[in-house]
Amino acid sequence: MDLIIRNGTVVSHKGRQIADVAVKDGKIFAVGYLGDMKGDKEIDAKGKFVIPGGIDTHTHHENPFQGCCGGDDFYTGSIAAACGGTTTMMDFSITDPGSLPYEFAQGRIKKALDRGIVIDFSFHCCLKEMSDAILEQVKDVIDLGLASFKVYMVYAKEKMMxxxxxxxxxxxxxxxxxxxxxxxxxxxAIADYNVAKAIERGDVDWMAHATTKPNLVEYEAIQRAITLARSCDTAMYIYHMSTKEGAQMLMDAQAEGRPVYAETCAHYLRLTDEIFTGDDGYLNLLSPPLRKKEDQNKLWEALSKKAIYCTGSDHAPFTIAEKSMRLEKGPDGKFIHDFTKVCNGAPGIELKLPTLINGVSEGKITWEQLVFANSYGAAKIFGMMGKKGELTPGADADIVIVDPNKEKTITGPEVLHMHCDHTPYKGLHFQGWPEMTILRGKIIVKDDEWVGDKGDGEFVKRRIEPEVLKTSSWYKD
Structure with missing residues (x-):
């Protein structure tokens, strides 16, 4: 064997066992008690948890938005992802106006490879306009391996809706x-109306970003999207779900067997809108906005019930200079609060899995529920089963070894690996941390240090199973 991991607690979405994991030619060869089997390299994982590599279903690299692009490219961002236990990331091919999605997606794949991306990757095809020519390429995009699409129900002013x-x-x-x-x-319509009224009142403090986009703005749109998908007898996926009402709608739909799926993001699980207070609150403006503690609790409940199948970081590493470039300073030298002049987005690609691990340490979810939301659910929904999301023979040997006793406090961006000069997680403590990341059998992160090679990543071509599009009842514990 090329590699054997011994004595760890190996976790799947359904259970756990003390076992060994053997790797050969980049694939999982066997899981269980492997006795006298020898490995060219052996790792003792006693006292550690051995889980499938993480799948981040929502990242933004080299995606210009509201005049900002961010400090990370595919290379630097993927290093940060790997250091946080992510082995596959799903970014976006946001087709430029006047372009066609197939050719644009080909260009995005090439750009990621040319940059030297260090983990495996795929893209969601994101469309901002519609035409007969675009519709004619939907099949081609799916055949290319981008089996999922994203549409904005907002951002009309940015010509993205x-x-x-x-x-x-x-x-x-x-x-x-x-x-x-x-x-x-x-x-x-509601969000833009609320913003216009806030401007009239002069109520444009950082917190007004959240109050102009109350929970209703999200859950009404979720209900509308579910209704449209249901009329076509097919599935609907909700990106970055943030509200308690959305989580309840999700659970209600799944109780009826409807194929309604969603992701939530680490920041909705760890942060609340209280972070908008203070002079630097503008750094944390993102959409949908951060919510209340009761919303956060409901999202954890949905994760514990395996109703939320995926988790993402929504990594948008806009720098301090980019976030503040349209802000004006007052006589005191501080930025005048005006949320309408700040681009939406925040970094977080390295902290998706640590947020879930911390949730386990606090008793919010189990290790099995973590694996479901961190890996298995995304692999199943987005057409990567057999390759990603499970530590089963024949699957890619994407493995993370977690030390549940390792603690880390995010004192600032300097303790992370991203190329962004701020973090909304500053000051937060994490119990449990990924100590090793393995991509297709190759150790790429060890003890918080990237030890892989530029260009380790490969494009993952995806094909969604028909049952996923027809019912959510395919999943049974």
Missing amino acids: MDDGMLLDLIKEATKYGGLVGVHAENC
């Missing part, structure tokens, strides 16, 4: 060829 008719056209076309459509669920 598709209306309900366009969304319905995409759902119908994607359904023909086995594609899954998902949405950034926010009611644009």
Whole structure:
């Protein structure tokens, strides 16, 4: 064997066992008591948890937005992801106006490879407009391996929003060829109206970003998206779900067997809108905004019930200079608070898995529920089963070894590996930390240090299983 990990607690989405894991030619060869089997390299994982590599379903690299692009590219961002226990990331191919999605997606794949991305990757095809020519390429995009789509139900001013008719056209076309459509669920009309009224009142403090996008803005859009998908007898995916009402709708739909899926993000699980207070609150503005503690608790409940299948970081590593570039300073030299002048997005790619591990340490979820939300659910929904998401023979040997006793406090961006000069997690303590990340049998992170090689990452071509699009009842504990 090329590698044997011995004596660890090996966790799947259904259970755990003290076992050994053997790796050969980049694949899982065997899991269990392996006795006298020898490995070229052996690791003693006694007292540690051995889990499948993480799948981050939501990252943004080299995606310009509201005049910002961020400090990370595919290379630097993927190093940070690996250091946080992520072995596969799903970014976005956001088709430029006037471009066609197939050719644009080809360019995004090439860019990631040319940059030297260090973990495996895929893309969601994100469309900002609709035409016959775009619809004609939906099948081609799916055949390319981008089996999932994203549509914005918001950002009309940025010319990124598709209306309900366009969304319905995409759902119908994607359904023909086995594609899954998902949405950034926010009611644009209500949000824009609230912002206009806030400007009239002069109420543009950082916190107004959250109050102009109350929970209603999200859960109304979720309900609308579910209704459109149901009319086509197909599935719907909700990106970065943040509200208690959204979580309840998700659980209600799944109780009826409807194929409604969602991700939430680490920041909604660890942070609340209290972080918008203070002069540096602008650094933490993102959409959907951070919510209240009761929303956070409901999201953890949904994770504990395996109703939320995926987790992402929504990593948007906009720098301090980018976040503040349109802000003006007052006589005291401090930025005048005006949320309408700040680009939306925050970094966090390295802290997705640590947030879930911390949730285990606090008793919010179990290790099995962590594996479901961190790896298995995304592999199943997005068409990577047999390759990603499980430590089973024949699967890619994407493995993370977690030390549940290791503690880390995020004193600032300097203790992380991303190329961004701030972090919303500053000051937070994490119990449990990934100490080793293995990509297809190769150790790429050891003791918080990246030890891999530039270009280790590969594109993952995906094909979604038909049952995923028809019912959520395929999953049984």
